[in-house]
Amino acid sequence: xxxxxxxxxxxxxxxxxxxxxxxxxxxxxxxxxxxxxxxxxxxxxxxxxxxxxxxxxxxxxxxxxxxxxxxxxxxxxxxxxxxxxx
Amino acid sequence: xxxxxxxxxxxxxxxxxxxxxxxxxxxxxxxxxxxxxxxxxxxxxxxxxxxxxxxxxxxxxxxxxxxxxxxxxxxxxxxxxxxxxx
Amino acid sequence: xxxxxxxxxxxxxxxxxxxxxxxxxxxxxxxxxxxxxxxxxxxxxxxxxxxxxxxxxxxxxxxxxxxxxxxxxxxxxxxxxxxxxxxxxxxxxxxxxxxxxxxxxxxxxxxxxxxxxxxxxxxxxxxxxxxxxxxxxxxxxxxxxxxxxxxxxxxxx
Amino acid sequence: xxxxxxxxxxxxxxxxxxxxxxxxxxxxxxxxxxxxxxxxxxxxxxxxxxxxxxxxxxxxxxxxxxxxxxxxxxxxxxxxxxxxxxxxxxxxxxxxxxxxxxxxxxxxxxxxxxxxxxxxxxxxxxxxxxxxxxxxxxxxxxxxxxxxxxxxxxxxx
Numbered sequence: 001x002x003x004x005x006x007x008x009x010x011x012x013x014x015x016x017x018x019x020x021x022x023x024x025x026x027x028x029x030x031x032x033x034x035x036x037x038x039x040x041x042x043x044x045x046x047x048x049x050x051x052x053x054x055x056x057x058x059x060x061x062x063x064x065x066x067x068x069x070x071x072x073x074x075x076x077x078x079x080x081x082x083x084x085x086x
Numbered sequence: 087x088x089x090x091x092x093x094x095x096x097x098x099x100x101x102x103x104x105x106x107x108x109x110x111x112x113x114x115x116x117x118x119x120x121x122x123x124x125x126x127x128x129x130x131x132x133x134x135x136x137x138x139x140x141x142x143x144x145x146x147x148x149x150x151x152x153x154x155x156x157x158x159x160x161x162x163x164x165x166x167x168x169x170x171x172x
Numbered sequence: 173x174x175x176x177x178x179x180x181x182x183x184x185x186x187x188x189x190x191x192x193x194x195x196x197x198x199x200x201x202x203x204x205x206x207x208x209x210x211x212x213x214x215x216x217x218x219x220x221x222x223x224x225x226x227x228x229x230x231x232x233x234x235x236x237x238x239x240x241x242x243x244x245x246x247x248x249x250x251x252x253x254x255x256x257x258x259x260x261x262x263x264x265x266x267x268x269x270x271x272x273x274x275x276x277x278x279x280x281x282x283x284x285x286x287x288x289x290x291x292x293x294x295x296x297x298x299x300x301x302x303x304x305x306x307x308x309x310x311x312x313x314x315x316x317x318x319x320x321x322x323x324x325x326x327x328x329x
Numbered sequence: 330x331x332x333x334x335x336x337x338x339x340x341x342x343x344x345x346x347x348x349x350x351x352x353x354x355x356x357x358x359x360x361x362x363x364x365x366x367x368x369x370x371x372x373x374x375x376x377x378x379x380x381x382x383x384x385x386x387x388x389x390x391x392x393x394x395x396x397x398x399x400x401x402x403x404x405x406x407x408x409x410x411x412x413x414x415x416x417x418x419x420x421x422x423x424x425x426x427x428x429x430x431x432x433x434x435x436x437x438x439x440x441x442x443x444x445x446x447x448x449x450x451x452x453x454x455x456x457x458x459x460x461x462x463x464x465x466x467x468x469x470x471x472x473x474x475x476x477x478x479x480x481x482x483x484x485x486x
Contacts, residue, residue, distance in 0.1 A: 183344060187340060187359070191361065191415050193363070194363060196361060197360060198358075198359040198361060200355075200356070201355075202355040202356075202357070204348065204352055204353060204354070206350070206351060206352060207350040208351065257350050258348050258349070258350055267361075269363060274358075275432070275435075282428060
């Protein structure tokens, strides 16, 4: 099963790419996908940064179970520079 | 001793004039001037309206003693439509 | 910039006048003529000012705001004469390094303008006209510590 | 109007888009690039957005604000790309019958934008560049009830 990952800002720069298509097992959660992605791109292991998860342009919790062709975005802290919390 | 009185807004309309030069006794206060003016212009006796006093473009208290050629303005409630208090 | 004007207020000029390299925030308040007020259908507002003192009081508000908050600049322009529905009667712009100060000072400025700047508002509504704040029978609320400098209720003489 | 733009933001258009006959007040917040930040000399800011979701989140803020306050209309435009000192990065305009609602909703909007709209800010300063909010060693404060959806501190794995 394929999902599309888009990276922005610091994550895009660290991974040196803005878009990744990844094959995952059915049942994989978005939080698990993040850990899998960090294995592929160790540069994404940025210390001290909290992430939000967005799937198909809406915020979701880490327990969200991925569907075929979901567009996944890992959202680093947004422009406020304040805590990145939903 | 002469003072110059300028009237604005509702007072100007009630008195049907915007400027009055008035002869007053030395020692007259601005609050006393207002009562003298109401005798000259009974139409100025508008019920339920509070006034502020301004002399030479600054707010003063009613006890201010008038000086020769002072410019006096009686200030009805300003644009807020809220209480007219200094 | 602290001015009265008979012509339409240009917000762009107002913003330019407070833009500063050290400012990260500009908050503006714009007062417009609303088509209704207390059940009346409003046609237009008409403002009359005491020239000279009005501008001076506007500037005094900015001086006071600068003492209270870390703001860079404040500008205020107020219309005189007739202002139609949707048109701007007053515009305030405040720049500051941080938005908290800009918001607080802008809010302060409009409250102060409506409290003590000698500019009067006449409402032209369907069926009549009215100087706002001087309606017969209007009840005034005394703020704590505020000094009532004068009144002309007929019963108080 | 809820938009991203690579071009300078036109405040006049934003104001026009919220002007309503029933509104007596318009409050705007304008964010500009400040020449200093936490001791650094800032040269410019650069914004990157997640297109589609960013506009959607902006509109969602307006929907939420309309539930909380009696506002007429809200419009938000955010720049992307490089924004030089003194230039506008974000502009919010809120119209309402009464100023209290316009002030409250405008303040709410900018706080919400900075909290959850997927737009990221890179600071270009003398000596380097930095994605704001992602400085190594930055301490995050947890708000009560807020859910931490993820983290990638190396010690948390």
